[in-house]
Amino acid sequence: MFGLFSLRRCSCKIFAASSPALQEALVFNKNAGSEPKYDVALALHAFKSGHAINSIRKAAELAGNDVIPYIIVLGGTDINEMVSDVRYRGAIAEAIWNAKVSSTYRPSFEPFKIFRFKNSV
Numbered sequence: 001m002f003g004l005f006s007l008r009r010c011s012c013k014i015f016a017a018s019s020p021a022l023q024e025a026l027v028f029n030k031n032a033g034s035e036p037k038y039d040v041a042l043a044l045h046a047f048k049s050g051h052a053i054n055s056i057r058k059a060a061e062l063a064g065n066d067v068i069p070y071i072i073v074l075g076g077t078d079i080n081e082m083v084s085d086v087r088y089r090g091a092i093a094e095a096i097w098n099a100k101v102s103s104t105y106r107p108s109f110e111p112f113k114i115f116r117f118k119n120s121v
Contacts, residue, residue: 004038004068013038017052026053026067027060041070043095046078046102047088050095057098069100079104 004013004025015022028036043049050072057067072095082088096102 003042006038029065036068043072046074046092047082051091071101072099074104
């Protein structure tokens with residue numbers, strides 16, 4: 001789930017991670033003078049949203065485009081199950097690495113500790 005916010009227009013829109021419209025909302029080309037539709041994205045659940053934003057970001061970079069900054073929130077499933085599973089930790093680490101900010105409900109959890117797994121995936 002993504003919440004996209006435009007501070008200039010005082011607006012917000014919610015997108016599912018699987019929404020085809022999400023890519024259009026996240027991607028812009030600053031070299032071509034285009035303005036992003038939104039200022040920041042709030043990505044909920046690091047694995048599901050992270051997988052989507054990782055794919056969108058890579059496609060945007062290949063096309064010479066930019067992606068708006070995003071904040072990623074790690075939920076309980078991300079922390080308690082996904083990070084310890086080798087099948088998911090690479091996508092989560094990549095999403096956190098490229099996020100402007102990451103957040104979790106557990107202050108004792110340091111999301112950057114998962115980077116030690118990044119090269120083992």
